[in-house]
Amino acid sequence: MGFRQARYDEPFIRDYHSGSTFFSRHEDLPDWLPKELRRETVPIPDVSEYDVIKHFTRLSQMNFSVDTGLYPLGSCTMKFNPKYADKIAAIPEFSELHPQTDEPMMQGSLQIMYELQEMLKAISHMDEVSLQPLAGAQGEFTGIRIIKKFFENAGKADVRDEILIPDSAHGTNPASAAMGGFKTVEIPSNENGTVDVDALKAAISERTAAFMITNPNTLGIFEGRIEEIARIIHDAGAFLYYDGANFNAILGKTAPGKMGFDITHFNLHKTFATPHGGGGPGAGPVGVRGELKEYLPSPIVRLRDGNYVLDYSMKHSIGKIAGFYGNFGVLLRAWAYIKRNGSDGLKEVSESAVLNTNYLTKRIAGTYEVPNGGVKKHEVAVSSEKTGRRALDIAKYLLDMGFHSPTIYFPLTVHEALMIEVTESASKAEIDAYVDAMINAASEPIENLKQMPKNTSVGRVDEVKAARDLKLKW
Amino acid sequence: MSQKDSSEMLNFLSISSTDPLFADIPQTSRINDLRIERGIEEYDLLRKAESISKKNAAARCVNFLGSGAYRRIIPSVVDTITSMGEFQTAYTPYQPEISQGMLQVLFEYQSIISDLTSMDMTNSSMYDGPTALGEAARMAYRCSQGDELLIPSITYKNRLSVLKNYLAGLPVKIRTYNIDPVTGMIDLQDIESKISEKTFGIVAENPNSLGIMDSNVLKLSGMKKSALLIVYYDPISLGAIKPPGDYGADIAVGEGQQLGIHLNLGGPYVGLFSFSKEYLRKSPGRIIGETSDVNGNRAFVMTVQTREQHIRREKAMSNICSNQALMSLAALSYLSTVGPSGLRTVASKTMKNAKSLIDAFSRKRTGTFEFKHNPFSDVMLKIPIEEETLKTKLHDSCIAGGLSADRLLTYNDKQHYFFSVSEATTEADIEYLVDSIGGN
Incomplete structure (x- = not known):
């Protein structure tokens, strides 16, 4: 399709020496500042505003994004980020509000938070939601802290020291569990790509604190035995944790609470379309059921006598997981997305995302191996092994054609994995x-693939050199 | 999705609706409705948001809130740059060839924060200041021996609470050292008596939670033994005062909100995280390195990833995945725009305004500043008025400020309140504040 990415030999910002033009009047330090504290020079770039704009505009043109083209990174849900959400987030009454503002003077932002809490509760069938966690992984860590504190209160923290995690799980799951002081136990998948329930039964014991899974899983397969799994976990006195990374598949179809999950995190930057910022910010609200309500981070926003108030009264709250109330700018965009789409629109989101994925899967299945067969949900993991071509090389070919590549080499259970998630935003023409x-990549001579990409800002990047020479600043 | 696309895809799959695609969900787990309202048009949504926003009375008031987040002057170019869709709607730069823009941005961010703090290395971002401190304490534990972390007796409650959550999975204890109530600075004798072979980390704040620029922090590296010195700093203050790297910090962390990021009720902000190079392999977070491409051109790529969760899983240094990359871009473009003399100006005006505020309160006998040393931007005053009365006066005058010290801090004296200034505060603002509270 004739893709060409911009290519500038753009110097570092500090290599411009045009001199700052921002402040017209400068002030120096007061005499009374003690000498031992005083800094003599401030070694940062000195650049005019015009050079700053040129520099970053050129860099932006060397960056692929959702606004540029299809970005089918599996498990990342790179859907269109609607622009009304940015417009709302830029309203000064929202963007200029200080987090320590007294409640009566910030009723608007509290209302947004309250409504978002309520909508997430409804969507997930959880009893209470905290908006505080700043990303999906922090939501997981919050859940882990809640589980830990629950068992501490029950006097069982020393015994309940294991978290079970499927082998197909995101890396954040075991990392979050370990950060919270738990041992992790890996549960293998069966030949269908789902949790091996017999292995789960064998692994579960009085030491099990929780089982963390995502459903559908990272292969895009729905865990059909989820209710049985929930029973097994609950009978053992443990909790079932829902990794919400793949929520885009099930809006209006099922809900974590309905399936038997006790704790859920949401990735607002995935399912609810907030922009991902080149790596962040995200937001990872956490919902819980039943007695776990008392353990959520504080405060929760409540509506009392027509006023929105911050409630710090949860008896066993784990306290604060972030400095303030969460990434409000992200929460506000998610609020806007949910309001705009509503119950009807969100259900369509999942239907379209799943239809797109199954269409893509069937088209691609003749060329790439699709492990585990059957119906997919929001994403599909295929293997390039039988094409004789490495997933990495296929990925670089796709870049040259003006597409972002799928997630590669994940999940770990699939060889030469390419995990594809086109989301509901892609049209049929784009998917085709x-x-x-x-398909073309699979028959492209391997030596050609190795030369790719050529149409991007730089050619194939030497990662080994980066790791060996370690140059981490200018 | 268009009707045409939908029916063509359904035909291709030989189904007549999407129902069969969800047939694997057990009947008893299915739902039919989301229990929220139906969707609305964009125009109606914008009107609704606009009308809700009007209920945020404080946004248009005179601001004296600070204590960790500040209303500062944000150059327009920063907003323009962070709004660029190519940055805003990208993901983590997993495919370096097509993501050089963001990779160079993050590399420059790492560089500029390393230079600002005079530290060896900086990662590409943490979530916010308090979580950066939590990660720093965990890192210090990995890098040293012992099981005690020393922290100031007076600190923000929210910062302490986050720290405790981050440390909860480790077999460690938190001990406190005293802040001298006369100087408002670290009690050096007390801290020295508490540092032992068991201390794996010492947390020092500068300016500290009482707002004071603390020159005693400069003396800690000589007494730290095998502990790592973690300095929690204010990035704007580094336009004026010595940076953590100049006085022996092993890890320097801070809240980056002040670097061109809107207040946004507390987020998204960015956690600044710098450290000495010997600890690189034990550090958390994404790091970008410079390398070259096959043609020998300069290129950037994520590196030292074997510390991270997607490779190391339960053995990773941290669980962080999504971070605050776009806010790193804001900080980089802010510092690039104001430049050395601009940052000097911002820092100078801030501390001069703090001094003016103290003078104004004292002149009108409205409140007393009780410390011997100077604050940077947060001024704690003794004002002999009950909190409720003070709040009413402030609300009536459309002033945001007057945080009660016993709510904010691990500090118990009543009738102490914070009023914070920035370079944006004017003499008129200060006069208005003092007049609104009135004399006693």
């Missing part, structure tokens, strides 16, 4: 073009 590119 993408599938055509993937």
Whole structure:
């Protein structure tokens, strides 16, 4: 399709020496500042505003994004980020509000938070939601802290020291569990790509504190035995944790609370379309059921006598997991997305995302191996092994064609994995073009693939050199 | 999705609706409705948001809130740059060839924060200041021996609470050292008596939670033994005062909100995280390195990833995945725009305004500043008025400020309140504040 990314030999910002033009009047330090504290020079770049704008505009043109083209990174849900959400987030009454403002003077922002809490509760069938966690992984860590504190209160923290995690799980799951002081036990998948329930039964014991899973899983397969799994976990006195990374598949179809989960985190930057910022910010609210309500981070926003108030009264709250109330700018965008789409629109989101994925899967299945067969949900993991081509090389070919690549080499359970998630935002024409590119890649001579990409800002990047020479600043 | 696309795809799959695609969900787990309202048009949504926003009375008031987040002057170019869709709607730069823009941004951010703090290395971002401190304490534990972390007796409650959550999975204890109530600075004798072979980390704040620029922090590296010195700093203050790297910090962390990021009720902000190079392999977070491409051109790529969760899983240094990359871009473009003399100006005006505020309160006998040393931007005053009465006066005058010290801090004296200034505060603002509270 004739893709060409911009290519500038853009110097570092500090290599411009045009001199700052921002302040017209300068002030120096007061005489009374003690000498031992005083800094003599401030070694940062000295650049005019015009050079600053040029520099970052050029860099932006060397960056692929959702606004540029299809970005089918599996498990990242790179859907269109609607612009009304940015417009709302820029309203000064929202953006200029200090987090320590007295409640009566920030009723608007509290209302947004309250409504978002309520909507997330409804969507997930959880009893209470905290908006505080700043990303999905922090939501997981919050859940882990809640579980830990629950068992501490029950006098069982020393015994309940294991978290079970499927082998197909996101890396954050075991990392969050370990950060919270738990041992992790890996549960293998069966030949269908789902949790091996017999292995789960064998692994579970009085030491089990929780089982963390995502459903559908990272292969895009729905865990059909989820209710049985929930019973097994609950009978053992443990909790079932829902990793919400794949929520985009199930809006209006099922809900974590309905399936038997006790704790859920949401990735607002995935399912609810907030922009991902080149790596962040995200937001990872956490919902819980039943007695775990008393353990959530404080405060929770409540509506009392027509006023929105911050409630710090939860008896066993783990306290604060972030400096303030969460990434409000992200929460506000998610609020806007949910309001705009509503119950009807969100259900369509999942239906379209799943339809797109199954269409893509069937088209691609003749060329790439699709492990585990059957219906997919929001994403599919295929293997390039039988094409004789490495997933990495396929990925670089796709970049040259003007697409972002899928997530590669994940999940770990699939060899030469390419995990594809086109989301509901892709049109059929775009999916067709993408599938055509993937099919062409599979017959492209390997030596050609190795030369790719050529149409991007730089050619294939030497990662080994980066790790060996370690140059981490200018 | 268009009707045409939908029916063509359904036909291709030989189904007549999407129902069969959800047939694997057990009947008893299905739901039919989301229990929220139906969707609305964009125009109606914008009107609704606009009308809700009007209920935030404080946003248009005179601001004296600070204590960790500040209303500072944000150059327009920063907003323009962070709004660029190519940055805003990208993901983590997993494919370096097509993501050089963001990778160079993050590399420059790492560089500029390392230079600002005079530290060896900086990661590409943490979530916010308090979580950066939590990660710093965990890192110090990995890098040293012992099981005690020393922290100031007076600190923000929210910062302490986050720290405790981050440390909860480790077999460690938190001990406190005293802040001298006369100087408002670290009690050096007390801290020295508490540092032992068991201390794995010492947390020092500068300016500290009482707002004071603390020159005693400069003396800690000589007494730290095998502990790592973690300095929690204010990035704007580094336009004026010595940076953590100049006085022996092993890890320097701070809240980056002040670097061109809107207040946004507390987020998204960015946690600044710098450290000495010997500890690189034990550090958390994403790091970008410079390398070259096959043609020998300069290129950037995520590196030292074997510390991270997607590779190391339960053995990772941290669970962090999504971070605050876009806010790193804001900080980088802010510092690039104001430049050395601009940052000097911002820091100078801030501390001069703090001094003016103290003078104004004292002149009108409205409140007393009780410490011998100077604050940077947060001024704690003794004002002999009950909190409720003070709040009413402030609300009536459309002033945001007057945080009660016993709510904010691990500090118990009543009738102490914080009023914070920035370079944006004017003499008129200060006069208005003092007049609104009135004399006693």
